[in-house]
Amino acid sequence: MSDAAVQLDDLIVRAGRRTILSVDSLRLERGELVGLLGPNGAGKTTLLRCLLGLQWRVQGRVEVLGRPVGDLGSGGLAGLRRRIGYVPQILPARSEMPLTVREVVAIGRTGIAGLLRPLKGSDWRFVDEWIERLGLTSLAGQGFGEISGGEQRKTLIARAMVQHPELLLLDEPTANLDLGWRERIVRVIAELHRSLRLTVVLVCHELEVLPTCCGRVVVLDAGRVVADGRPDEVLSTERIGSLYGPGLAVVAASGRWAVVPGESAHA
Amino acid sequence: MLDLTFWAPVMAGGVLAGGSSGLLSVYIVGMRIPFLGVCVAHAALAGAVFGSLAGLEGSMLLIPALGGAAVTALSLGLADPRKLNMDANVIMGLLFSITMGLAFVGIGLFPVLGRSDNDVRSLLWGSLLYCRWSDVWLMLGASLALGLFVLAFGKEMRAILFSRADAQAAGIRATGVWTGFLILTAVLMTVNFQTVGGLMIYSLITNPAAAAFQLVKGNGRAIVLAIFFGAVSGLGGFLLSAVTDLPSGAVIVLLSALLVGVSAMFRVLLRRP
Numbered sequence: 001m002s003d004a005a006v007q008l009d010d011l012i013v014r015a016g017r018r019t020i021l022s023v024d025s026l027r028l029e030r031g032e033l034v035g036l037l038g039p040n041g042a043g044k045t046t047l048l049r050c051l052l053g054l055q056w057r058v059q060g061r062v063e064v065l066g067r068p069v070g071d072l073g074s075g076g077l078a079g080l081r082r083r084i085g086y087v088p089q090i091l092p093a094r095s096e097m098p099l100t101v102r103e104v105v106a107i108g109r110t111g112i113a114g115l116l117r118p119l120k121g122s123d124w125r126f127v128d129e130w131i132e133r134l135g136l137t138s139l140a141g142q143g144f145g146e147i148s149g150g151e152q153r154k155t156l157i158a159r160a161m162v163q164h165p166e167l168l169l170l171d172e173p174t175a176n177l178d179l180g181w182r183e184r185i186v187r188v189i190a191e192l193h194r195s196l197r198l199t200v201v202l203v204c205h206e207l208e209v210l211p212t213c214c215g216r217v218v219v220l221d222a223g224r225v226v227a228d229g230r231p232d233e234v235l236s237t238e239r240i241g242s243l244y245g246p247g248l249a250v251v252a253a254s255g256r257w258a259v260v261p262g263e264s265a266h267a
Numbered sequence: 268m269l270d271l272t273f274w275a276p277v278m279a280g281g282v283l284a285g286g287s288s289g290l291l292s293v294y295i296v297g298m299r300i301p302f303l304g305v306c307v308a309h310a311a312l313a314g315a316v317f318g319s320l321a322g323l324e325g326s327m328l329l330i331p332a333l334g335g336a337a338v339t340a341l342s343l344g345l346a347d348p349r350k351l352n353m354d355a356n357v358i359m360g361l362l363f364s365i366t367m368g369l370a371f372v373g374i375g376l377f378p379v380l381g382r383s384d385n386d387v388r389s390l391l392w393g394s395l396l397y398c399r400w401s402d403v404w405l406m407l408g409a410s411l412a413l414g415l416f417v418l419a420f421g422k423e424m425r426a427i428l429f430s431r432a433d434a435q436a437a438g439i440r441a442t443g444v445w446t447g448f449l450i451l452t453a454v455l456m457t458v459n460f461q462t463v464g465g466l467m468i469y470s471l472i473t474n475p476a477a478a479a480f481q482l483v484k485g486n487g488r489a490i491v492l493a494i495f496f497g498a499v500s501g502l503g504g505f506l507l508s509a510v511t512d513l514p515s516g517a518v519i520v521l522l523s524a525l526l527v528g529v530s531a532m533f534r535v536l537l538r539r540p
Contacts, residue, residue: 052436056350074440082438092430096476097297098484099429107426111438116419143484144429163437 003066005030005167005199006051011060013046013223021046021223023060030166033193033200035210035231038220039243044203045089047220048169051201052086053077065166082111085160089171089203091152098143101155105131108162130158134188150181157188168192171203186211207235212255219243231257269509280398280406281501281519284463287410288471289497290417291452293490296476297428299356303343303449304456304469306359310339310366311457312387316373319387320380328386329461336453339366344446349432395463395505395515402462409455416451417490420444425486463501466516471497474523481530496526 006028013021021043028034036044049055050062053069062069067080085108109123131140134154139147144155153173160168170189174182190211193200202209210217210231217234219227221243227234235257237250249262271278295303314335315328323331339362346358353361377384393402417424423444426434434441459468479492504519511518 054436078438078440080438081436084438086433086436088433088436092433096299096480097293097428097486097489098480099425100485103425103486104429106422107429107434107439108437110422110426110434113422115423115440115444119422141484159437 003030004028004063005032005065006201007061007063008050009061011050011058011062013043013050013055013058015057019223021050023047023225026218026225026228028199028201030199031197032216033189033198033202033211033214035214035217036201036203036220037205037207037217037243039205041222042220043223044205044220045171046223048086048171048201048203051167051169052081052084078111082163083166085163085165085168087153087156087160087168087170087173089175091149091156098145100141101136101144101147101151102127102131102140104144104155105136105158105162108159112163126162126164127158130162134158134161148181150177150184153177153181153185154188157185157192161192166199168198168200169203170200172205173202174204174206174209182209207240207250207257207259210257237262269506274505274509276400276403277395277398277505278502279400279403280463281395281505282498283403283406283410283501284395284459284467285471285475285501285504285519286494286498287406287413287455288459288468288501289475289493289495290410290413290490291455292472292474292476292497293479293486293493294424294428294448294452295472296480300359301473302356302359302363303452304465304472306339306343306363306366307336307453307456308460308465309363309370310453311336311460313366313370313373314338315387316370316384319382319384320373320376324386329457332461333454333457335366336457337450340449340453341446344442344449347442393460393462393464395467395501395519398462405458406462409451409458413451413455416448420448421486424448428486464516467501467504467519470520470523471500474527475500478523478527478530481527481534496523500526 004027008023008026011021011023012019036047038044046055050058051064053072058070064080065083072080106119106127109119109127113119113123131137134157136154136158139151144152174185177185186209189200189202190213192198193213214231216229217231218225219234219239227239235250240248240250240259247262248259251258251260295301311332315332318328318331342362343358348355348358351358374384423439426439427441427445431441431445456468475493475496476489478496479489483489483492500519500523504522505515507522508515508518
């Protein structure tokens, strides 16, 4: 049993005859904040689903928080998932049921509390603490469908955090958000990692989303790991060009990264 | 003047059928599966048909009807829309077509065997006006079972309502809880169909929640209000029909729809500056 947060060996995922993910070996240590980059269809979300045991037709070994995902029964998988906070890429379709922000955050305590046990006062206090910590207090009683996209993302982060996770998986947490909201979410992620020493896997295809405390970037392309290392080693203009096409340059400032049109870009 | 003693079981049936359907409506509307009522009705019919062909009669036909409805609900609960690459409503449509086909194949066998299908045809198309105390106790039992389930698994149901996929990813036993809920729903609906009829139930598994969602936020308040609206529709509709001498089922349906309209107007008026 590995003491790493994540250990993948000979991982292959197929969809029909097509291989959509193929990872020879990948190890993520506890306490790391790892950026997982790649173009659309690179296999980033598929990799997260493998970690959660939600992907089918998986070959190879997937070990998460010391547990072999492929060998777990339904009960074991449910137990492992409770230790993992997951913020999905796609926000749930607006539900007909007008759940409040507080109720949505409380969903994160549901699995922890267990079947046939109601949420206790201590659970709700934990929920309220995270609502306050993420600046959602004024929205707690509002319908989830009535708040902005950025506020919904923060709600889902709070939902993941009330699980008191050992591993946090964030799938494009700033998708479809404006610059202001993107920066707020990035700051929240950085603060959570710094204060709690959480292991974080942050999926994104924009370099701007990587916080300054991101110490490692793994790049996926066509289902394969094509680069793995420190941001300054991995995020080169040549690499970004090979992933996203020519005419792009990587810029670094104050520990943050961005992609801008390069010298050879079209006017 | 209405003889309240004589009509007491009818009024109790109206309140129970309406209230329990109102509770169901929160989840049926919340999960966007209003077609569930039609699907369950035909599954129950198929069960009753084959029970009758096997020799069961009268009220005993409720058992295979419940069996047919429960098996269909079990299939629906265990079917994973992602794995099947089908929306839940499409899966329901498929189950409906299978059970409807089976039911009518079975009905077609009655004349071939020289038997009457009256028992089957009347089983699932009851009328509130013929509701007896024995029917009320049956509905009460089914309603209590569902109510206890919602109380016991309310937080899981809330998570499933928000997103079944996210609930599973958070380590909640979503499939088991949802399947259990669907089976109890199928049982309750089948009991209600044969006591008060499908016309009333089809509308009361959607309209009360549609009205409640216009007025309140939060799972708990929505449930309480939907149960209230369902009970008001069931009882109020019967009393209105008694006064106006109009068909009770139709009045109940229209009253429940009126409540949706009034709630929507209320919501608009409350939000005006």
